[in-house]
Amino acid sequence: MDRSEHIGESAELYAVGALDPAGHAAVEAHIAHCAQCLRRVGEAEETVLALERANAVHAARRDARAPRRLTRQAVAWLIPLTAAAAFILGLLFPRPVPQHDVATLAMIGSHFSHAQFSGHGSAAKVIYARDRSWYYVIVEGRRRYSVYGFAGTARTKLGETVPSGKTSEFFTRSSRAYDRLELRDRTTIAGIATIR
Amino acid sequence: MAVIFDSRTAHWASVPDESLAESFGRRDAGAYEAAYRSFGPRMRATAMRLLRDWDAANECVHDVFLYLWRKETAYSAARGSLEAFLVTCVRNRALERLRDAARGRAANEKMEVREEYVLEEDPIERERIGRAVAALTEAQAAVVQLAYYRAMTLSEVAAQLQIPVGTVKARLSAALRALRRSLIPQVDHGP
Numbered sequence: 001m002d003r004s005e006h007i008g009e010s011a012e013l014y015a016v017g018a019l020d021p022a023g024h025a026a027v028e029a030h031i032a033h034c035a036q037c038l039r040r041v042g043e044a045e046e047t048v049l050a051l052e053r054a055n056a057v058h059a060a061r062r063d064a065r066a067p068r069r070l071t072r073q074a075v076a077w078l079i080p081l082t083a084a085a086a087f088i089l090g091l092l093f094p095r096p097v098p099q100h101d102v103a104t105l106a107m108i109g110s111h112f113s114h115a116q117f118s119g120h121g122s123a124a125k126v127i128y129a130r131d132r133s134w135y136y137v138i139v140e141g142r143r144r145y146s147v148y149g150f151a152g153t154a155r156t157k158l159g160e161t162v163p164s165g166k167t168s169e170f171f172t173r174s175s176r177a178y179d180r181l182e183l184r185d186r187t188t189i190a191g192i193a194t195i196r
Numbered sequence: 197m198a199v200i201f202d203s204r205t206a207h208w209a210s211v212p213d214e215s216l217a218e219s220f221g222r223r224d225a226g227a228y229e230a231a232y233r234s235f236g237p238r239m240r241a242t243a244m245r246l247l248r249d250w251d252a253a254n255e256c257v258h259d260v261f262l263y264l265w266r267k268e269t270a271y272s273a274a275r276g277s278l279e280a281f282l283v284t285c286v287r288n289r290a291l292e293r294l295r296d297a298a299r300g301r302a303a304n305e306k307m308e309v310r311e312e313y314v315l316e317e318d319p320i321e322r323e324r325i326g327r328a329v330a331a332l333t334e335a336q337a338a339v340v341q342l343a344y345y346r347a348m349t350l351s352e353v354a355a356q357l358q359i360p361v362g363t364v365k366a367r368l369s370a371a372l373r374a375l376r377r378s379l380i381p382q383v384d385h386g387p
Contacts, residue, residue, distance in 0.1 A: 009369030017288040018343055018350050018368060035274060042276025047372050048287060049280035050379035051344065052242045054321035114225055127225045 006030075007037045015044035113196070117183055121145070121190025124183055128195060132177035137161060137170040144168060145185055149178035217278040221271050232261060235279045242283050243290040246347055256289045294347055328378035336371035343368050 007030050013019050014027040031038040117124040117139075124139040135158070137147050142163035147170050149156045156176070161168035161183075183191040216234070219227035236257055243253035260282065264270045271281055329337055342353045343364070350368075354361045 009365055012369040012372035013350075013365055015284050016344055016368065016372065017284075017291040017347075018365075031275075032269065038272070038275050042274075042280065043376060044372055045275075045280035045284040046277050046380060047376040048284045049277065051325060051375065052238065052245075052283055052287070054318050054325055 006034065007040070011037060011040040012044045012047075014041060015048050115193040115195060117181075117191030117193045119183070119189060119191035121183060121185060124191050124193075126181050126193045126195070132174065132195065134171065134173045135178070135181065137181065137183070139168045139183065139191075140166070142166070142168055143185065145170075145183040145190055147172075148182040148184060149174070149176070150180040150182065151176055151178050217271075217273040220278055221273050223265065223268065228261060228265065231278060231282065232257075235282050238279070239282055239286040243286050246287070246290040246294050252293060253290070256286050256293065259289050260285045291347055295349070325379065328375050331378055332371050332374055336367050336374065339364055339367045340371045340375070 007014070007027050010019065010023060010027050014024060019027065027037075027041070031041055113130055114125055114127040117126065122140040122143065124137065124145075127136040127138070128134065135147075135149070137145075139145055139161055143161075144163065145161045145168065147158045147161065149158050156178075158172050158174070158181075159170055161170040177195075179195050181193045181195065182189055183193075216227055216230055220231055239257045239260065240253045243256040244250065247253055247256070264285070271278065275281060329340060332340065338357060339353055342348045342356055343350065348356065350361050350364050353364045353368075357364070
């Protein structure tokens with residue numbers, strides 16, 4: 001597909017998953033720079049959503065050990081909780097997955113918050129579980145930083161950020177709740193984030 | 197509206213879907229969680245309708261969020277509804293899995309006997325969609341049934357109906373636009 005040529009009917013075919021991988025990739029490349037075709041794809045996606053509305057929200061797993069019929073409201077809350085449990089079980093048996101994948105799984109499955117690092121270093125933030133069970137540090141740029149956790153006056157080196165794309169990242173699960181994280185570039189403090 | 201955790205005030209707050217979409221486009225972590233909570237059930241049900249497997253549907257939803265998280269420019273609010281985008285993404289992911297599995301006959305048979313789920317339908321929506329599909333031309337309705345509901349590839353549809361693939365494409369595209377006019381009547385479709 002020529003970059004200057006609009007995608008036409010491929011917008012609808014893309015939305016319903018009818019294109020082959022090459023056609024799919026061509027549409028994605030085109031809509032990355034064409035607002036008109038992006039909107040047409042968006043409209044086709046809204047049609048897909050309309051077709052899926054009939055059977056969207058009342059999915060629930062049958063559990064022989066729990067014969068009590070779940071209300072729709074209970075199901076709506078149970079689904080994320082079930083997913084969270086699955087994530088936690090998965091994380092108990094670590095596999096060689098990239099840090100950001102593990103972090104994303106943890107984020108999707110639990111309550112979390114985030115804080116910016118203040119300091120003279122690169123822009124950085126920490127995303128952390130509200131129960132302080134994990135911390136995910138993302139620093140702009142590919143420089144490696146040491147990450148320290150503070151619980152009161154006690155300091156613990158948690159690890160080092162690892163370059164990944166345009167950022168440097170560090171994910172850790174922790175049984176200890178920290179009230180402050182520090183980023184260090186060798187011996188220099190590059191940033192401090194307060195965990196609330 | 198979606199519910200999102202505001203770290204500045206440490207409170208949960210309702211935000212318009214438009215704000216959520218913009219935050220999601222910026223890969224804001226809070227927006228990802230809010231989107232998961234708001235749209236995850238519908239995404240899961242969409243995948244389940246195709247795969248008929250709870251665990252596989254869950255994996256599809258997680259795959260989509262992971263993919264989008266890693267791909268920086270996957271979504272922008274200019275595209276339109278975030279929910280529609282996510283539901284389409286998960287449907288496409290489920291189709292990939294379905295077609296992978298369908299390459300082996302045994303896999304197909306295995307999927308047909310899985311019944312460990314409850315997928316309820318909203319009868320009012322079902323009827324509304326049924327009316328919209330019935331309003332299509334017979335030729336368009338046939339390609340929608342095969343390509344959309346039975347998840348056939350364009351080549352399979354063409355073979356089934358004994359028409360060229362190009363004709364399938366044109367009919368499917370026209371059918372989707374007609375369904376949009378029926379199902380989303382409040383939209384200004386232009387002159």
